[in-house]
Amino acid sequence: MVERMSGDDDRRVGEGEKPGRGLLRRTIANQRIALAVGTPLVSLHQVMETLVPVAIGVIIDGPVTDGNVSMLVVALAGLAALFVVLTYSWRFGARRLVAAIEAESHRLRVAVARRILDPRGVRTSLRTGELLAVATTDAGRAAQILHVVPATAAAVTAVVGAAVALLLVDVPLGLLVLLGTPAILVALDRATPLLTRRITAQQEAVARASGLATDLVTGLRPLRGIGAEPAAAQRYRDASADALASTLRATRALGVYTGTSSAVSALLSVAVAGVAGWAALAGRISVGELITVVGLAQFVVEPLGTLAALPSTWAASRASADRLSLVLHAPSLLPAGTGTPSDGSLELRGLGYRSLRRIDLTVAPGELLGVLAHRSQDAEALADVLSGQVPPEDVRGELTVGGVPLGALDPVAGRRTVLAEPHHSDLFAGTLADNITAGMSRPSDGIPPEVLGASAAGQVADTHPDGLDQRIVDRGSSLSGGQRQRVALARALARRAPVLVLHEPTTAVDAVTEQAVAEGIARLRHDGDAHTTVVITSSPALLAAADRVVVIDDGEIVASGTHAELSATHPTYRAAVLR
Structure with missing residues (x-):
């Protein structure tokens, strides 16, 4: 049974309590x-x-020594009943516990995804690949x-039960188990902090390597374009080597710990x-008691081994909980x-951000504004x-959306009002249809034909036998x-956002298609509607379709x-726009 918790519940920590321990x-x-x-x-x-x-x-x-066949049959039936209880108690108990582990894993994954997708954003230094690993x-x-x-409760029960049975057979035997087991566990517990540190370092190093690999795969084409594959590959080799070294250190420590605990047990x-x-x-003891003691001595190795191995599992859980807390x-x-x-x-009003020094600009409702930035960093900063x-404290001056300052804007309302489609989408x-309808409030209504026409995405559908049902692989790498x-433009237009910000939406299309897209945007969003559109571009076709163009330099x-x-x-x- 899963108890649903909100992101706020997952982020709540008691006074003075470490986040990872609180999460556990x-x-x-x-x-x-x-x-x-x-x-x-x-x-x-x-x-x-x-x-x-x-x-x-x-x-x-009893029955074997006495030769009592009827009692032997009864005893064997009792032994069979014992095995039935043994089997089914494990079956139903393990099933319930495994279901709980899977359910809680799912809940934690959802909590991390909810935190990452929070409209207010999340401030973290972790890369995309690292967040995926978390x-x-x-x-x-x-x-x-x-x-x-x-597992701890079951192992302790087994050791205590074996010790009690041994005490009933022979007091020294029982005392040997009762006194020896705690001594072993106390000695092994001294190694737990070292295991935790090494496992934490291993997980962080592996996550860094995974994050770097994700970044490299995402930017593979640009890297090839500038001939930076060797430098990028060397960076990944260094990160992978660091992850390998951390893994080996953790594995060696775990191996020594496991070997020592097994040997002592x-x-x-x-x-x-x-x-x-x-x-x-x-x-002092009979043959049957000897058999009992030898059987218990062999059996007790398993729970002792479990108790010895659990600190490493606890260390891994604690390290992962600490990393989850970094996000939550x-x-x-x-x-x-x-x-x-x-x-x-x-x-x-007087807006400054990164390379932007001072921008004073008013965009009226329903206006189609073109922006030409001579420097790419200015275009990226404005987008x-x-x-x-962008956190309000990072912005100089003031930005208002619909009369509301950026710092006072409700993030959810802000996202409903302003849609900024990045250059790299x-x-x-x-399917193609799934990607276009992803941002629509009612995707079941289908894709309006005018959206396909305005974005020229209809041409993409027409070139494939499956049309809008054609399959697209991850990141759209099956498309040009x-x-x-x-x-991506069709997806943005389908949202019908009151304010749409586009950053170089047509750099990879031909001139004829670019002209059709420029006319389509003006027709779809500014034919009697009060939609506001800001297009940051150097395309003459898009700038010609704008009601007004502003030029940003330095x-x-x-x-x-x-x-x-x-x-x-x-x-x-x-010189910048005429081609």
């Missing part, structure tokens, strides 16, 4: 019912395992705490069997504003700040660059007018 506490609390059912069942299984050698010893000393590998490892709890078992053999020779407790990029834009107007995903595995741009607006006016009066504008 909540994981256990979420699955307390499953633990309350599964733990007694697996513990019962261990009790039955303990009783097997005891029952065999009783049968040997949401998958670390979520699964953290949920393994639900294995540690019942085996020595304790041998000591118990040896003392029992001496007691049998001395006549990461601060938000944007404040929790409450303002809702009244219209699609934009106003920038980022207009997206509304990602497509997802699925121009086709990906048209599909972080400031240096000219404003229509495309025709600027082409006639502004030499640098003319």
Whole structure:
């Protein structure tokens, strides 16, 4: 049974409590019912395992020694019943516990995804690949705490049960187990902090290598274009070597720990069997009791090994919980504003951000504004700040959307109002239609034909036998660059956002298609509608379709007018856009 928790619940930490430990506490609390059912069942299984050698010893000393066939049949039937309870207690207990582990892994994955996709954003230094590792590998490892709890209870039950049985047979034998087991566990516990540190370092190094690999695969084409494959490959080799070294250090420590714990547990078992053999020779215990002791000595190795191995599982769970907390407790990029834009107007007063020095600009509702930035960094900075995903404290001056300052804007309302389509857009595995309708409020209504026409995405569908049902692989790598741009533009236009910001949406399409797209955007969004569109581009076709064009150079607006006016009066504008 899964207890649903919101992202805020996952981020809540007690006063003075470490985030990773608090997350593990909540994981256990979420699955307390499953633990309350599964733990007694697996513990019962261990009790039955303990009783097997005891029952065999009783049968040997009783019916077998006395030659009583009828009692032997009854004893064997009892032994069979013991095995039935042993089998089914494990079956139902393990099933409930495994279901709890899987359910909690899923909950943690969803919590991380919810945090990453929070409208307020998340401030973290982790790469995309590292976030993926946290949401998958670390979520699964953290949920393994639900294995540690019942396994510890079952192993302790088995050791205590074996010790009690040995005390009933011979007091020194029982004391040997009761005193030897805690001594072993205390000694092994001293190594747990070292294991935790090395496993944490290993997970961080592997996540860094995974993140770098994701970045390299994403940017493979640009790297080839500038001939940077050797440098990128060397960076990945260095990160991979570091991950390998960290993994080897953790594995060596775990190997030494596991080998030592197994050896010590085996020595304790041998000591118990040896003392029992001496007691049998001395006549203190019977043959059946000797069989019981030897059977218990062999059996007790398993729970002792479990108790010895659990600290490493705990260490891995704790390390993963700490990494999960880095995301779940990461601060938000944007404040929790409450303002809702009244219209699609934009106003920038003395705005500065990165390379932008001072931008004063007003965009009226319903206006199609073209922006030409002579420097690419200015274009990128303007696109980022207009997206509304930049922390207000990083912005100088003021930006208002529909009369609401950026710092007071409700992030959800802001995303509904402003859609900023980046220059490099990602497509997802699925059909062409799935990618276009991904941003629509009612995707079941289908794709409006005018959207396909305005974006020229209809041409992409027409070139394939399956049309809009054609399959697209991850990141849209099965499409050309121009086709990906048209599909991404169709997705943006299908949203019908009050404010749409486009950054170089047609750099990979031909001139004829670019002209059709420019006319399509103007027709779809500005034919009687009060939609606002800002197109940051150097395309003459898109700039010619704009109601007004502003020119940014060296972080400031240096000219404003229509495309025709600027082409006639502004030499640098003319040189930049006329092809």
